[in-house]
Amino acid sequence: MSPRTNIAIYGASGHTGQLVARELAARGREVVLAGRDGGKLKALAGELGGAQVRQVALDDERGLRELAGEAGVLVHCAGPFTHTGRQVARAAADGGCHYVDHALEQHHTAWMFDEMGPRARAAGITMVTAMSFYGGLGDLLAGAVAAGMSGIERVTVAYAVSDWMLTAGAKSTAELLFADTRRITYTGGAFHVGDLEPRNAVYPFPPPLGPRTMIAPIPSSDVVTIPRHVRTGRVEAQLTADTFTDERVFTSEHVDADTRAGSRFTVAVQVVTADGNRAGQAAGHDLWRESALASVEAAVRLADAEAGDGPGPGVYGPAEAFAAEPYLRDLERLGLFTLTLPAS
Template sequence: MERTVAVYGAYGHTGRFIVAELLRRGWTPILCGRDAARLEALAERFPGLVWREAALADAASMDRALDGAGAVINASGPFLDTAAPVIEAALRARIHYLDTSAEQRAAFAVYERFGDRAREAGIVAMPSVAFYGALADLLATAALGDWPDADAIDIAVGLDSWHPTRGTRATGERNHGPRWMIEGGALRVLPDPPPLGTQDAVLLTLSEIVAVSRHLRCPEVRSYMNLAPLNDIRDPDTPPPVASDERGRSAQVFVLDVQATRNGNTRRATAQGRDIYAVTAPLIVETLERVWAGQVPGPGAYSAGQVFDPFDFLGALSPDPLSVVVES
């Protein structure tokens, strides 16, 4: 079990980045998922790694897949379908659970349905440890700094393009529930946005809202995204991402800007980098390292900003794979 982690959905676009990052940091991944042919093909790319087919509806196969692992990373969406079966298997095995979900309700369910059970099982459960979710949560926590609370937090995502993976498209087809924002200090249903094309950005909230709501005191939290990537992702003819460097990253660039205001004062934290799928790998593996080292309060369900010093965590990732600037 020493530094061995099961990666469910290992053959997916993000999953392959995670496997490579785990190997780079000295972990032993177990390649897991629903498609035996794709697992076998991935194992040929990473000689020596074990692969195990596991069906979500087959608890016995899920248990076999996690056998010998000290943690499981779930990189297989839609997480509305995959999170519960994988975390149930993690609870039975009493191993840590992390996932890369951008889906608000999937993340919320990990906290609300499984938080107490994770504590009882002695494990840590952390959803949305990815570009969407953990990164904005860490930046918001850094922006607040020594403030005990904020009047408002605005999160802006800027992408020059968005070539969606198969998993992203499947999640979009599956995830039709209303989105939340934080208004009046509580999770509220996001109002319908105006038609696309009439503005440069749109109010678009993802799992970062759920993460922030776990620990930051702020009555108004909203997230925005520019329209170019949304137009890409809504176009069925937009191709999947294509590698453009030796690390397999696409040419996509991103800016994630968080602004916090309190009593008329403003603080800002900004991250810039390349490829939202690729940057998820160092985010989640850095989190795994810290969970493994016991840098959490104890068993339970947490967001990254809730348990980690954001300056230390983001500093470990800067200047590569992302650069971070915090302005007080």
């Protein structure tokens, strides 16, 4: 693969895309701003002091392929990935560039592994899917907590989120997930797809949160990714039931960026064996920034990888692509959260 080091961002004019673009520009990276709204992209380029702009629609296969062909890495930020993921991922493979996405939808994640894995290997590129807050942070935490453990019976990922304000794209994604009855679950050491009735559960968050009532399970991508690197019989993701009691969650598409940055979160993982359990967590604020910078770290690593370094060609979840604890420590040093992990 040619040594292209620039990083293209599809969906750069959206909230997450702008965070990704600004962080990369602040690090002195050459960025290409891409998406459907040329006016917004040009305005963002001006704010950044200049950047290449590519106005490309999702149905423009040639344009997407040309975008990927000019980039070292393509970061896909434009959800819902149920509608946008396949076009951009295929273009990355055709254009021969590495790829990172923010998908949290289970079925897109499974499709990436099943369908794009052979294409990524044939193209000699690395594709990292589900590098988002929901799904991605849980996957990394599970990898760090479960490291070196055997005889694991179950892994539970618990998301405690407050003051979460959805963007238009995230609202559309949430509506799709709530309407989808074909949930992917992992029980008995195998994946299952089918109808599932959510239940209330209680997760024992440590102080100051304490035990919280949870919606369980939620259709998060870490249920798909964790079994790929943690040998276990069961994986379940949960979300605090009171997250959606705030009426602003679904009426906040147009709030300003500072207000949107006010979200607070604790993501905890419990790994249970017959002899006991181990747990870890990350607690911070602004889940949007966490998601954006997690993908920036992935994109930079892929862009800078020397021949033979990195995870190699194929499709990976976050903790498959990168060593989980060091990756989390790097995110912690960026001020995204405070990390609590069991002693090695």
